[in-house]
Amino acid sequence: MLEFRAMSGESQDDADDLFELYRATPGYFQAVKGRGPSAADAIEALTSVPPGDGNFEKVFGGYWLTDHLIGCSDIVFGYPDSVTAYLGLLLFREGMQFKGYGSWAHRELSEAATSKGCQRMRLSVIETNTRAAQFWFNKGYREVGIRRSESYTGDIIILEQRL
Secondary structure: OOEEEEOOOOOHHHHHHHHHHHHOOHHHHHHHHOOOOOHHHHHHHHHOOOOOOOOOEEEEEEEEEOOEEEEEEEEEEOOOOOOEEEEEEEEEOHHHOOOOHHHHHHHHHHHHHHHOOOOEEEEEEEOOOHHHHHHHHHOOOEEEEEEOOOOOOOOEEEEEEEO
């Protein structure tokens, strides 16, 4: 199946690989940002951390099929509180979607969160990204909040699920 490998903002190869993955997902960027991806988007994803005291663990990684990066995830264990894991991104190449990889990765991430003592998973989806929203609703996530945003093409819908 897939192999998960951690990725780092300190590695130019990781940044290049992630940017190439982003270029293979133009529909996602058009839906959430109204534009195509940039190399800066890849660097930001690899290096950004949530605000606060830093009492959390961020893991950004790629999903590899043989030697080909087909997806990525960004999860922060212990954010926004000690019993929550925040899934910042779960994204697969457009040609690799609807093949079960996202569901597999979600199960793996949920198991990792549970093993770290998390009791719930939280994520945000941009309302204009209707395919992603449907995926998460089908996984049993429920809306717990909404925020307005100037940075995205729509409002940020906050979803949560008990683990």
